[in-house]
Amino acid sequence: MAIRELKVCLLGDTGVGKSSIVCRFVQDTFDLNTLPTIGASFMTKTVSCGNELHKFLIWDTAGQERFHSLAPMYYRGSAAAVIVYDITNEESFYTLKKWVKELKEHGPENIVVAIAGNKCDLSDMREVTVKDAQEYVKFINAIFVETSAKNATNVGELFERISEQIPPLDPSQINSNGAFKVGRHQVRPTKRCC
Numbered sequence: 001m002a003i004r005e006l007k008v009c010l011l012g013d014t015g016v017g018k019s020s021i022v023c024r025f026v027q028d029t030f031d032l033n034t035l036p037t038i039g040a041s042f043m044t045k046t047v048s049c050g051n052e053l054h055k056f057l058i059w060d061t062a063g064q065e066r067f068h069s070l071a072p073m074y075y076r077g078s079a080a081a082v083i084v085y086d087i088t089n090e091e092s093f094y095t096l097k098k099w100v101k102e103l104k105e106h107g108p109e110n111i112v113v114a115i116a117g118n119k120c121d122l123s124d125m126r127e128v129t130v131k132d133a134q135e136y137v138k139f140i141n142a143i144f145v146e147t148s149a150k151n152a153t154n155v156g157e158l159f160e161r162i163s164e165q166i167p168p169l170d171p172s173q174i175n176s177n178g179a180f181k182v183g184r185h186q187v188r189p190t191k192r193c194c
């Protein structure tokens with residue numbers, strides 16, 4: 001089975017739950033008292049998709065404005081970007097739109113974009129309706145799911161949907177040992193933390 005390394009970055013306002021989504025996906029854990037990410041953190045997880053194994057190299061970026069200028073390092077060469085907003089915070093939905101614009105202008109041409117409306121366990125405090133989010137996402141032609149890192153709602157599905165959107169490898173790109181030849185999306189991780 002071919003193993004493909006796919007760089008994925010998470011973008012979005014501070015506090016929307018990017019690190020929590022990654023921790024839920026990779027470790028199946030959740031912490032109510034997280035600290036803001038400094039710079040970025042890195043984790044990996046491998047999932048199967050059809051005849052391939054997708055090894056996600058996940059860069060969880062810091063949402064604080066002072067780290068904004070670092071973001072291109074993480075979305076450059078990414079096969080997919082997950083842009084997260086908090087359904088209880090309308091401001092974070094505006095920030096999401098800025099990230100979509102930045103990716104369109106400066107991101108990789110064929111990047112798969114997934115929008116995650118996180119904290120859907122707090123729907124009684126909702127400020128962004130599903131309808132508004134769906135209309136916007138349809139307009140930009142992206143994947144959309146509402147997630148709860150807390151309750152584990154749709155977190156696995158989010159990455160499954162991304163996997164499904166990555167075009168399968170051309171057989172000529174696979175070595176006889178099943179490994180994927182080094183390609184545009186492959187990166188060498190340099191640090192590991194959560």
Ligand SMILES: Nc1nc2c(ncn2[C@@H]2O[C@H](COP(=O)(O)OP(=O)(O)OP(=O)(O)O)[C@@H](O)[C@H]2O)c(=O)[nH]1
Pocket residue numbers: 012013014015016017018019020021031032033034035036037038061062063064118119120121122147148149150151
């Ligand atoms: N109720 C609820 N709280 C959540 C959820 N996801 C994250 N949180 C909480 O939201 C806060 C911020 O979560 P983080 O994962 O640190 O947010 P972040 O987007 O990584 O923030 P930065 O690192 O500053 O960019 C923490 O207190 C989390 O416990 C969720 O799905 N539901």
